[in-house]
Amino acid sequence: MISKALIDEFEKIAGSENIFTDKTDRVAYSYDAAVLDAVMPALVVRPVHNEALGQIVRLCNDNRLPLTVRGSGTNLSGGTVPSAEGIVVVTNALQKILEINTADMLVVVQPGVVTAKLAAAVEAKGLFYPPDPGSQAVSTIGGNVAENAGGLRGLKYGVTRDYVMGIEFFDVNGELVKTGSRTVKCATGYNLTGLMVGSEGTLGVFSEITLKLIPKPVHYKAMMAVFDKMDDASQAVAAIIAAHIVPATLEIMDNFTIRAVEDFSKAGLPTDAAALLLIETDGHPAQTEEDAAKVESICRQNRATSIHVAQDAAERDKVWLARRNALAALAKLKPTLVLEDATVPRSRIPEMVREIQAIGSQYDLPIGIFGHAGDGNLHPTILTDKRNKKEWERVEAAIEAIFDKALAMGGTLSGEHGTGIAKARFLEKETTPATIVYSKRVKKALDPHNILNPGKIIG
Numbered sequence: 001m002i003s004k005a006l007i008d009e010f011e012k013i014a015g016s017e018n019i020f021t022d023k024t025d026r027v028a029y030s031y032d033a034a035v036l037d038a039v040m041p042a043l044v045v046r047p048v049h050n051e052a053l054g055q056i057v058r059l060c061n062d063n064r065l066p067l068t069v070r071g072s073g074t075n076l077s078g079g080t081v082p083s084a085e086g087i088v089v090v091t092n093a094l095q096k097i098l099e100i101n102t103a104d105m106l107v108v109v110q111p112g113v114v115t116a117k118l119a120a121a122v123e124a125k126g127l128f129y130p131p132d133p134g135s136q137a138v139s140t141i142g143g144n145v146a147e148n149a150g151g152l153r154g155l156k157y158g159v160t161r162d163y164v165m166g167i168e169f170f171d172v173n174g175e176l177v178k179t180g181s182r183t184v185k186c187a188t189g190y191n192l193t194g195l196m197v198g199s200e201g202t203l204g205v206f207s208e209i210t211l212k213l214i215p216k217p218v219h220y221k222a223m224m225a226v227f228d229k230m231d232d233a234s235q236a237v238a239a240i241i242a243a244h245i246v247p248a249t250l251e252i253m254d255n256f257t258i259r260a261v262e263d264f265s266k267a268g269l270p271t272d273a274a275a276l277l278l279i280e281t282d283g284h285p286a287q288t289e290e291d292a293a294k295v296e297s298i299c300r301q302n303r304a305t306s307i308h309v310a311q312d313a314a315e316r317d318k319v320w321l322a323r324r325n326a327l328a329a330l331a332k333l334k335p336t337l338v339l340e341d342a343t344v345p346r347s348r349i350p351e352m353v354r355e356i357q358a359i360g361s362q363y364d365l366p367i368g369i370f371g372h373a374g375d376g377n378l379h380p381t382i383l384t385d386k387r388n389k390k391e392w393e394r395v396e397a398a399i400e401a402i403f404d405k406a407l408a409m410g411g412t413l414s415g416e417h418g419t420g421i422a423k424a425r426f427l428e429k430e431t432t433p434a435t436i437v438y439s440k441r442v443k444k445a446l447d448p449h450n451i452l453n454p455g456k457i458i459g
């Protein structure tokens, strides 16, 4: 139970209007988008400037209060489920785009800036910020950096990590640390930026982030390839990559997902198709057209029954919006949706798809498959009801079986959703015991009292 005197201290820093003590207010910060039990925080604080953010971190450390920093709470791994009696620090009042520098092609932002707003602001200046998580309309840049978020364009453009030039963050004592620089190249000091990206709020609290921008592609071509068999679609994915063509986006959807998405979005998807590939090439017009022609031919060689090229921007946007709504569409169908993101080397996509289907049969569970197939990042999705204990046991076993298959293929537990609480116990499967010990030593050195988002990543 947090004392009145301590609440007063938080009020002095953040202002009474930015302190939430009522249960009805706090409950919204007790969970995130992962399927995990909610934990009620003792207090929610909303700093409105960076100085307050640093002072809050220091106050928490001085009083050994667990602190969970939260952007929009859309992460899928339990990264913002707080500790019991802990503090949640919300960044949604720190949402200034501080600078868009078109000459140096960079942008400097506060952590609470919403991803899509940043993308739109730089696009208005003719520049491009590629990382586009499906949640971009609500997710924050701080959350994206802390999770190393990916998105639909990861295949060609990489993930958030590839755009972070520098971070200013508060260490556990509330001291400001600066990493990286505004230069394209920087080999000065330890790569602390690298350490912070994907650190899920466990090593420091970001206050300012400098991101690289690139020129906006001048041309694009979007198409939808329809298949009678899921295996043909996944073979086409592997063949496109093996032909060394790198579309901006190469997404797969199985019939289960197609029907849910079409029902939700009315985008005109063929609901009788066994599988779809949604593909976009972009860049210089000649290269874009050449790549698109090759992709089309490879899809046909792999028995695509039809290929539909978007005729205009409206048609293209409609299909991509429908794809971005896949999770929301599926979530409507059952009380509990478990979305995984085990990722495999791209050549193993057909095999991984078959393994997921076999696991579905083995555990008697419908597992929908969609995701960023072009970069090996599938999202097997299990629709269930967590209150059905027997079924939930099968779900947990199926998830572990999916992880095991991905790791056996040289894959990883998470392509983009992070470790959080959800995957912490599996980390050793992918690494070594020494890796866990090493990571725990880093954490102990930087956060001796374990107040920064305890329980995440390394448990």
Ligand SMILES: Cc1cc2nc3c(=O)[nH]c(=O)nc-3n(C[C@H](O)[C@H](O)[C@H](O)COP(=O)(O)OP(=O)(O)OC[C@H]3O[C@@H](n4cnc5c(N)ncnc54)[C@H](O)[C@@H]3O)c2cc1C
Binding pocket: 032, 033, 068, 069, 070, 071, 072, 073, 074, 075, 076, 079, 080, 091, 111, 132, 133, 134, 135, 138, 139, 140, 141, 142, 143, 144, 145, 146, 147, 148, 149, 150, 151, 152, 199, 200, 201, 202, 204, 205, 206, 207, 327, 328, 416, 417, 453
């Ligand atoms: C519908 C839907 C679609 C999604 N699609 C994708 C996708 O395509 N690709 C993808 O990668 N993810 C996706 N996600 C997952 C999620 O949106 C991302 O993980 C996103 O990066 C989280 O951003 P957020 O602002 O919600 O962060 P939060 O969930 O609030 O926080 C995430 C982590 O970041 C930490 N954090 C937040 N702010 C800071 C800060 N200032 N300093 C230090 N640590 C901080 C938190 O402590 C937490 O550990 C999706 C989620 C949903 C619900």
